[in-house]
Amino acid sequence: MxxxxxxxxxxxxxxxxxxxxxxxxxxxxxxxxxxxxxxxxxxxxxxxxxxxxxxxxxxxWDTSSYNLGAGYGHIALGVSNINETCEMIRTKGGKIVREPGAMKHGTTVIAFVEDPDGYKIELIQQKS
Missing domain, CATH: 3.10.180.10 (2,3-Dihydroxybiphenyl 1,2-Dioxygenase, domain 1)
Incomplete structure (x- = not known):
């Protein structure tokens, strides 16, 4: 599967x-x-x-908006340079809702961007 x-x-x-x-x-x-x-x-x-x-x-077609579900978490995207990615997203009009930094209780560097409907997308710094 x-x-x-x-x-x-x-x-x-x-x-x-x-x-x-x-x-x-x-x-x-x-x-x-x-x-x-x-x-x-x-x-x-x-x-x-x-x-x-x-x-x-x-x-x-007949629905213009939705309430975000309480069970929805996020979509995760791996990126090679999280700071450059966030800057590129900002210049294209994207909304960064959590700046790059270590996740709580860990060391993985993450950031979050929000799509036009309010869904969260997590950016994860990939290890080289």
Whole structure:
């Protein structure tokens, strides 16, 4: 078995696709509308779905926003230079909600960015 994708419901699909592609550097891998169900699915990631876990954005046409679920944690992205990554995200209009630093009770360096719907994305400094 392998993890295929993670799904988020988003209120504004175009805004979310722009954030994940322009700010976080993902590629839009595929997109499909389902008129009879009144929803659109968009799959984004850092490589082909055949080899990589991807993010599925679900846009229900009649819903413009969601309450964030109490059980949702975050999406985690590994980065080679967390300080440069945070600066790049800021220059592209992204919102850093936790500056880079060691995690509580540990030494791993992390930061958090927030997407347009308020979902948290953790950035983790990868060891060289």
């Amino acid at each position: 392998r993890l295929l994708h993670m799904m988020l419901r988003v209120g504004d699909l175009e805004r979310s696709i722009a954030f994940y592609t322009e700010v976080l550097g993902m590629d839009l891998l595929r997109r499909k509308e389902y008129p009879s169900g009144r929803f659109t699915l968009a799959f984004l990631g850092y490589g082909p779905e055949e080899n990589n876990t991807v993010l599925e954005l679900t846009h229900n």
